Amino acid sequence: MNIGEAGKASSVSVKMIRHYEANGLLPAAPRTESGYRVYRPDDVHALRFIRNARDLGFPLAEIEELPSLWRDRARASAEVKRLAMAHVAAIEDKAKALHAMANTLRQLATACHGDHRPDCPILEGISGEETPLPSTNGNSGHTRAGGMLRRASIARAPQE
Amino acid sequence: MNIGEAGKASSVSVKMIRHYEANGLLPAAPRTESGYRVYRPDDVHALRFIRNARDLGFPLAEIEELPSLWRDRARASAEVKRLAMAHVAAIEDKAKALHAMANTLRQLATACHGDHRPDCPILEGISGEETPLPSTNGNSGHTRAGGMLRRASIARAPQE
DNA sequence: CTAGACCCTCCCATCGTTGGAGGGTCAAGC
DNA sequence: GCTTGACCCTCCAACGATGGGAGGGTCTAG
Known part of the structure; x- marks a missing residue:
């Protein structure tokens, strides 16, 4: 699917998707011959993740860390929990x-x-x-x- | 007094004082022959006002309105109160x-x-x-x- | 006369997001 | 075919408040 469709499906604006990609928060999407970005359902999932974390007040720099922790399951929840609790304290x-x-x-x-x-x-x-x-x-x-x-x-x- | 002194006296950084002046939040300060800005005690008062309002979470655009209401005493407190209460609601x-x-x-x-x-x-x-x-x-x-x-x-x- | 503290004006960065300009691509209708 | 409109692309700039720094002038005490 194209960027517009991915945006609608994830509630992330097209502008922001491109922005996240430019800032390394998202891997560069593959392109069609004409240069259009192409997304798959999994990418929409990632976008939704970003959007939700953003809504919880996480700065993008931290949102970038979360998925990497996710992948590196070995040290998963302990790190994430620490990050989340620190974040809660800051919010409060x-x-x-x-x-x-x-x-x-x-x-x-x-x-x-x-x-x-x-x-x-x-x-x-x-x-x-x-x-x-x-x-x-x-x-x-x-x-x-x-x-x-x-x-x-x-x-x-x-x-x- | 010079900008540095005014800054210390008002707890507003020198950078910010110049910034406020550039943005019209403060009237342009008179200058010495060599171009230095000159401030009087009253100006420090104004700076402190800005600083306090800023600390109360007012955006600069609104801080700009407050003193004008102040000067225009005819419609003073009613307007200010309205503004303040709207601000309180937003903060909450x-x-x-x-x-x-x-x-x-x-x-x-x-x-x-x-x-x-x-x-x-x-x-x-x-x-x-x-x-x-x-x-x-x-x-x-x-x-x-x-x-x-x-x-x-x-x-x-x-x-x- | 010189060192150091101060001042000046620019430009740039931050952070997340939005807007526009200027241009290419695609699909539908004629 | 060709036009139209929706979509996409990349830059560039702005917001709000603040900080940092470059590159230069001014003042004052020793």
Whole structure:
């Protein structure tokens, strides 16, 4: 089947399939004489795997590791479980940080009259010396977003 | 004061200050004859405002709106409150989605022996037809990450 | 006068995804 | 045959926020 059909069958956009191939996440698909990529049912399975892992918030770099662990059955589940649990921890850290942000903002908003009075606690709060971001940050030294979990778009599932 | 000093005083990197100016988020700072940007205490206040709003997960595009509302006091708090509450809702949606991801993954991981047995429920789960992403997605049609809240890196506060 | 700290403007990378431009290929209908 | 429209191809650029670095100018203390 062609790339368009594979895309529909796997819920991965044609753009992304080509992108994954270019980045080595997928092996290069064989081509027809005219250059069209050709896919088999197994490839759709692989695409669906990528899509699901992506939906679970795994960064592509990690998605690339998973199947290799899969093939190398000797050290299969232990490694995968470790990776998955680390990922869960990262996701939960992030969720906690989000809750903290939401709480801070909601507090500010609650104090806001919401009318035309010129003083707005929200703006005043944000203007403060330090954002009252609670110590939700357990934190763990990683500088930015924590290596994993970076995309994790909101519940993308229903989008197709 | 120079950009470096302003950066330290506001906890905004020099790179970012220049970036914000280039993107119109900040008015162009006056320059010395030699081209150095010059800042006054008030500017540091503005920078700190941006930093705090950023830490609360506001995308820069929205941060740009806040001060303009601030200046236009006539319609101050009502607008700001609306914006803030919408933001809170978006953040919480995202947090919910993260929890759902974490739960799904944890379930898969829990079922995993974590030893050398060749079958790994995690990989099998991810390979399934559909990711068992719960109906956390109440969802709301927006296609990608939901407009606001996109950066929100994990508890960045302690990083400086 | 020189070293080192600071500043300047560019460009590039990250991460995942989308969009478009510009062009080739295929199948169906006439 | 030939046209049309759907499909495919490869590049190139953009988003959002940030960081890194090159290559160069400026300032200040010794």
